[in-house]
Amino acid sequence: MSELVRIENLKVYYPVRSGFFNRITDNIKAVDDVSFTIEAGQTYGLVGESGSGKTTIGKSLVGLENPTSGKILFEGQEVTQIKQKKAINYNKDVQMVFQDSQSSLNPRKTIGEIIAEPLKSFGVPNKIGAGYGGERSFEQSKVDERVLELLDIVGLPARTISQYPFQFSGGQRQRIGVARALATNPRLIVADEPVSALDLSVQAQVLNFMKKIQRDYAISFLFISHDLGVVKYMTNNIAIMHNGRFVELGTTEDIFNDASHIYTKRLLSAIPSLDVSQREAKRVYRKKVEAEFTQHQDTYYQQDGKRLRAYDLQQVTKTHFVALENGGV
Amino acid sequence: MKEKLLDAKDVSVAFKIAGEYQTALHKVNLSINRGEVLALVGESGSGKSTFAMSVMGLHNPEQTQVTGSIKLNDNELIGLTERQFDKYRGVSVGMIFQDPLSSLNPLMKIGDQIAEAITVHDKQSKEVKNRVQQLLLDVGIVDAKRVSQQYPHELSGGMRQRVMIAIALANEPDLIIADEPTTALDATIQAQILDLIKEIQLKKNAGILLITHDLGVVAEMADSVNVMYAGQIVEQASVEELFNNPKHPYTRSLLRADPSDVNPGEDLYAIPGTVPALNDMDHSKDLFLQRVPWLNDEVVNAPVSEELQKVNAQHYVRGNVWKTFEFEEPVNNEEQV
Amino acid sequence: MWQTVLRRVLLMIPQLILVSILVFMLAQLMPGDPFYGNLNPNSDLATIERMRHAAGLDLPWYEQYIKWVGNVLHGDLGTSYVVNKGWAVTRIIGQRIWPTLSMGIIAAILTYFLAITQALLAARNENKLIDRALMVWNTMTSAVPSIVFYFIMMVLFVYIIPIFPISGTGIDDSQNFTTNFFGNLSYAFLPALTIALFSTNSIFQYLRSNLLDQQAQDYVRTARAKGVQIKDVFRKHILRNAFLPIASGIGYSITGVLGGAIFAETIFGYPGLGALFVQALSGRDYTVITALMLLQGFLALMGGLLSDIISAWVDPRIRVK
Numbered sequence: 007m008s009e010l011v012r013i014e015n016l017k018v019y020y021p022v023r024s025g026f027f028n029r030i031t032d033n034i035k036a037v038d039d040v041s042f043t044i045e046a047g048q049t050y051g052l053v054g055e056s057g058s059g060k061t062t063i064g065k066s067l068v069g070l071e072n073p074t075s076g077k078i079l080f081e082g083q084e085v086t087q088i089k090q091k092k093a094i095n096y097n098k099d100v101q102m103v104f105q106d107s108q109s110s111l112n113p114r115k116t117i118g119e120i121i122a123e124p125l126k127s128f129g130v131p132n133k134i135g136a137g138y139g140g141e142r143s144f145e146q147s148k149v150d151e152r153v154l155e156l157l158d159i160v161g162l163p164a165r166t167i168s169q170y171p172f173q174f175s176g177g178q179r180q181r182i183g184v185a186r187a188l189a190t191n192p193r194l195i196v197a198d199e200p201v202s203a204l205d206l207s208v209q210a211q212v213l214n215f216m217k218k219i220q221r222d223y224a225i226s227f228l229f230i231s232h233d234l235g236v237v238k239y240m241t242n243n244i245a246i247m248h249n250g251r252f253v254e255l256g257t258t259e260d261i262f263n264d265a266s267h268i269y270t271k272r273l274l275s276a277i278p279s280l281d282v283s284q285r286e287a288k289r290v291y292r293k294k295v296e297a298e299f300t301q302h303q304d305t306y307y308q309q310d311g312k313r314l315r316a317y318d319l320q321q322v323t324k325t326h327f328v329a330l331e332n333g334g335v
Numbered sequence: 336m337k338e339k340l341l342d343a344k345d346v347s348v349a350f351k352i353a354g355e356y357q358t359a360l361h362k363v364n365l366s367i368n369r370g371e372v373l374a375l376v377g378e379s380g381s382g383k384s385t386f387a388m389s390v391m392g393l394h395n396p397e398q399t400q401v402t403g404s405i406k407l408n409d410n411e412l413i414g415l416t417e418r419q420f421d422k423y424r425g426v427s428v429g430m431i432f433q434d435p436l437s438s439l440n441p442l443m444k445i446g447d448q449i450a451e452a453i454t455v456h457d458k459q460s461k462e463v464k465n466r467v468q469q470l471l472l473d474v475g476i477v478d479a480k481r482v483s484q485q486y487p488h489e490l491s492g493g494m495r496q497r498v499m500i501a502i503a504l505a506n507e508p509d510l511i512i513a514d515e516p517t518t519a520l521d522a523t524i525q526a527q528i529l530d531l532i533k534e535i536q537l538k539k540n541a542g543i544l545l546i547t548h549d550l551g552v553v554a555e556m557a558d559s560v561n562v563m564y565a566g567q568i569v570e571q572a573s574v575e576e577l578f579n580n581p582k583h584p585y586t587r588s589l590l591r592a593d594p595s596d597v598n599p600g601e602d603l604y605a606i607p608g609t610v611p612a613l614n615d616m617d618h619s620k621d622l623f624l625q626r627v628p629w630l631n632d633e634v635v636n637a638p639v640s641e642e643l644q645k646v647n648a649q650h651y652v653r654g655n656v657w658k659t660f661e662f663e664e665p666v667n668n669e670e671q672v
Numbered sequence: 673m674w675q676t677v678l679r680r681v682l683l684m685i686p687q688l689i690l691v692s693i694l695v696f697m698l699a700q701l702m703p704g705d706p707f708y709g710n711l712n713p714n715s716d717l718a719t720i721e722r723m724r725h726a727a728g729l730d731l732p733w734y735e736q737y738i739k740w741v742g743n744v745l746h747g748d749l750g751t752s753y754v755v756n757k758g759w760a761v762t763r764i765i766g767q768r769i770w771p772t773l774s775m776g777i778i779a780a781i782l783t784y785f786l787a788i789t790q791a792l793l794a795a796r797n798e799n800k801l802i803d804r805a806l807m808v809w810n811t812m813t814s815a816v817p818s819i820v821f822y823f824i825m826m827v828l829f830v831y832i833i834p835i836f837p838i839s840g841t842g843i844d845d846s847q848n849f850t851t852n853f854f855g856n857l858s859y860a861f862l863p864a865l866t867i868a869l870f871s872t873n874s875i876f877q878y879l880r881s882n883l884l885d886q887q888a889q890d891y892v893r894t895a896r897a898k899g900v901q902i903k904d905v906f907r908k909h910i911l912r913n914a915f916l917p918i919a920s921g922i923g924y925s926i927t928g929v930l931g932g933a934i935f936a937e938t939i940f941g942y943p944g945l946g947a948l949f950v951q952a953l954s955g956r957d958y959t960v961i962t963a964l965m966l967l968q969g970f971l972a973l974m975g976g977l978l979s980d981i982i983s984a985w986v987d988p989r990i991r992v993k
């Protein structure tokens with residue numbers, strides 16, 4: 007397995023202004039010193055409650071936000087700042103799919119124009135396959151051809167090309183978002199809550215589809231979600247995030263079978279189960295975890311002003327890391 | 336003997352669209368007992384909210400036809416005037432909505448919004464302040480004093496939904512309708528809100544109509560389940576029956592689409608197609624069968640009796656296809672929306 | 673909150689300086705000056721030059737500006753050369769400002785009162801006869817050119833149904849408006865009503881469509897589910913939310929009075945600042961003109977400030993803690 011993206015000690019702070027002169031008086035530490043690695047062809051899950059900083063990591067990774075400090079390496083090359091990303095046409099390799107397909111698709115553009123956008127900037131690859139690095143063409147006829155091909159890949163009819171976003175259902179719009187992200191043969195797609203707004207039946211379509219393009223084109227995903235059920239099905243590795251910090255990190259099995267941090271346990275205990283016979287037991291367990299979480303915060307967190315700040319990660323096994331003092335022993 | 340709280344018979348709803356009435360709900364029968372949680376589940380667009388709004392009498396009378404009978408505590412609701420409905424809304428039945436941010440008035444203090452639910456039915460009510468504080472405490476908001484002085488945007492999503500629940504509870508209604516109460520919330524907050532609803536329901540012995548598209552929520556909360564598709568009930572069962580012994584192809588398809596118990600190596604079952612548009616619904620057929628590609632036209636178009644078929648005393652299903660229905664293996668469902 | 677207001681007020685200082693320079697330059701660009709044209713035709717060029725020199729009009733513009741600003745800061749806006757020859761400009765404005773201010777306030781109150789009642793009526797009866805009628809009326813008033821509209825009002829209320837006193841006859845130009853405040857106020861009513869009727873339509877259209885938008889919002893459903901009657905939902909919930917985007921305009925509409933007054937005052941012979949402006953303009957009484965433009969600039973800035981304060985006051989979401 008080869009490393010595709012490495013993130014080292016990433017920090018993204020948003021300034022808080024206040025006082026008479028509107029000076030920066032504080033920072034929101036949206037992302038506070040996280041490191042992880044995404045392998046080629048794998049799906050990395052990023053899980054946490056809303057406000058924990060997931061989207062901010064995604065945005066820094068695709069170049070919609072400049073990190074405050076830390077490093078982002080793409081195949082060993084530094085691409086931390088937006089400037090560095092622009093210099094190597096990084097976005098032909100890294101694209102994003104947003105949760106809210108409604109607002110991320112320009113309502114005044116046709117689907118054809120929306121999908122063609124990245125092709126106009128980065129050219130049409132001559133061959134399909136993740137990260138194809140060869141010749142790229144900017145001819146209009148090639149662009150049109152590629153748009154049709156993409157619509158076919160995401161299972162939408164050719165006439166879609168001249169239609170507008172409002173004419174589609176949520177699931178269809180999500181596929182259009184995926185088609186746009188796929189246009190340039192990226193190697194990594196950051197998928198920010200891609201199915202959170204969808205019905206079960208449509209969610210299944212989109213998830214199957216993401217798995218299929220991963221198989222066919224060896225694409226990597228950074229899969230952001232607060233739904234652990236979906237994450238379990240989709241990912242190989244998972245980072246659990248709380249207040250801008252990673253509290254636990256490991257393979258999907260590590261997290262689901264061997265969760266060590268109380269925050270992870272709390273997330274897991276909140277997943278509704280389809281097993282009706284277990285529900286009372288689960289409710290009792292959930293209450294117990296919640297009590298542990300609220301009563302023993304000093305065991306699991308450092309205090310940082312009013313905010314809970316997770317400890318630095320400690321290695322437990324080869325793949326499994328937990329943010330506990332002394333690794334929880 | 337269980338006490339029947341809500342009894343809906345043959346409830347149909349049609350909306351006036353481009354000058355013509357189109358049926359959104361077709362002859363829905365369901366009843367809720369006191370102290371029971373009844374889940375109404377189905378994909379979006381299947382008619383769940385339309386049913387809830389009929390019980391609340393909140394459809395626009397100029398654009399909507401509601402027929403059939405809805406009785407709450409033996410009082411008929413269909414045909415009430417607006418003024419009569421105003422007296423019963425918020426008193427006999429309280430409602431919780433999906434998005435607690437947009438469901439609260441952004442310009443009004445939390446305390447005032449809860450107080451309004453009390454004073455609108457009881458102008459002279461003294462002690463309103465105390466009751467508001469008590470309601471906030473009841474829904475688990477500890478610093479009630481401060482929160483009642485705040486505005487909706489100053490609260491988290493979970494807190495806002497607690498406030499909505501406090502509003503619904505203000506007059507201790509017999510029936511609480513919760514329309515996707517946790518869909519907009521994080522899983523941890525969802526669990527807390529569901530636990531809170533359960534707790535309240537046990538304490539007040541209220542009936543709950545819980546509307547959701549999330550089967551996990553159903554499994555956690557419901558005593559009985561009604562599965563709705565294209566404006567009709569297709570399966571009606573106790574919660575154990577529904578999950579252990581699902582019958583209707585729609586219910587079974589939904590359960591198979593849920594990723595939580597599927598091996599990551601396998602594809603999920605993705606139901607092809609979508610809920611049909613209102614003008615494309617022939618309610619004499621089992622409309623879901625159109626979305627089962629391997630059934631032949633004869634089966635798909637066969638007329639279906641209005642009565643649900645009995646499986647056992649706790650379990651009723653629409654049509655007959657469930658008796659022989661099998662998934663086609665291997666499931667082939669690529670690239671369909 | 674107060675900190676923000678204070679910051680905004682301090683920010684106004686550089687803005688005011690800019691406005692004053694602009695106003696001063698505009699005055700400079702105006703053709704001619706009071707000493708050509710309006711003086712005794714017999715006076716010779718040398719006399720005029722002497723008078724110009726005495727008034728400092730032969731200095732370079734920046735020196736004139738600095739001198740002028742210095743005077744302004746001391747409350748000295750110069751003396752009128754034409755309109756009320758020899759009077760201090762502050763005195764003229766001090767006298768004329770009351771009629772205009774009272775007319776402006778009456779006009780603003782009437783405008784919002786008419787717009788709100790009409791919009792509520794229309795929205796509550798969407799697509800019914802009354803809604804359609806109000807739409808037609810308001811489209812009409814917005815389509816008619818203002819001059820035609822003012823003349824219709826004039827003819828209607830002065831000759832056909834003369835219920836309002838019309839000024840030219842009543843108010844004495846030289847008499848202080850405040851000494852007979854309420855008597856004089858009655859003269860303000862007709863021009864104010866005219867301004868209001870004419871400016872209601874845009875607020876009406878906007879408010880009506882806001883009301884309809886707000887009516888479809890989720891919080892309305894919540895209020896209905898509590899058992900609040902629809903008319904109370906409008907009153908207590910919808911109106912305030914629909915009014916929000918308009919509220920910030922109130923500040924501007926009060927200070928925009930001067931602009932609207934020019935027309936109304938001239939037509940109805942009402943002796944306020946608007947009429948003064950026209951008089952001063954035709955007489956090239958440019959100390960008066962400059963003072964009025966400065967006042968207008970100041971009012972515009974105050975309007976902006978007022979609007980911000982109003983917005984923050986009605987909308988807790990933009991209130992700064």
Ligand SMILES: Nc1ncnc2c1ncn2[C@@H]1O[C@H](COP(=O)(O)OP(=O)(O)O)[C@@H](O)[C@H]1O
Nearest residue numbers: 020034036054055056057058059060061062063
């Ligand atoms: N542009 C921004 N300016 C200020 N704060 C922001 C901005 N974007 C996000 N934040 C804050 O950063 C934190 C993390 O946000 P986000 O990455 O969106 O979380 P998540 O995606 O996990 O819900 C939150 O506290 C959020 O309010």
Ligand SMILES: Nc1ncnc2c1ncn2[C@@H]1O[C@H](COP(=O)(O)OP(=O)(O)O)[C@@H](O)[C@H]1O
Nearest residue numbers: 350352359378379380381382383384385386613
């Ligand atoms: N006021 C209305 N006017 C016209 N059509 C409506 C109206 N309300 C709902 N519908 C339609 O009725 C169907 C059922 O909607 P709804 O009850 O909201 O479904 P659910 O709550 O199950 O998602 C949908 O096709 C929807 O578009």
Ligand SMILES: [Mg+2]
Nearest residue numbers: 057060061062
């Ligand atoms: Mg996010």
Ligand SMILES: [Mg+2]
Nearest residue numbers: 383384385514
């Ligand atoms: Mg609904």
